[in-house]
Amino acid sequence: MFPVLQSELPFALVAGGGVLVLLVLFAGRVVLGGDVKYDDPEAQAAHEAAQGRDEGEAAPIGSVHDAVVTEIDDTSQGREAVVTVEGLVVFVDRDVPGTVGTGDTIRLKITSHSENAAHAMFVTRLD
Incomplete structure (x- = not known):
């Protein structure tokens, strides 16, 4: 049919x-x-x-940390690095020098928090 x-x-x-x-x-x-x-x-x-958890527990504002760079991004705002501190993703904003690359250890200072992440300023390269 x-x-x-x-x-x-x-x-x-x-x-x-x-x-x-x-x-x-x-x-x-x-x-x-x-x-x-x-x-x-x-x-x-x-x-x-x-x-x-509260982001402030892992990386309080003003605290200084040493961390390994897992990613570098060149943005219109400047060069940024991504690291992890105590399991928290941290964006090291705008002032990362061109001599820093993935795998380098840097010192950073936490400046603020956002949802599930923190932001920091670059202090120095350690290796």
Whole structure:
């Protein structure tokens, strides 16, 4: 009677089943834990604990830290470095000299906090 519709029926069932599986996985992620970043349960627990803490605990404003540069960005505002202090991402803003690169250890002073990050000024390169 409708040969085209009958031949497309298995495809429609498979496609609909695939969409249903995706919806179930998404709903499970939202209900059970939200942001799963790590396969290792201990690493995931540490990540969640770090997300819930006050940035001022890890790096209070005015504190000085030594850290390894993980990333360098040249922006319209100047050269910035990205480091981690006590698990907190810190953006060393605008005044990083051209002699500093990824893997270098620098000294920085925390100047402010934003959501889940801190900002700092460059003090000196240590190596």
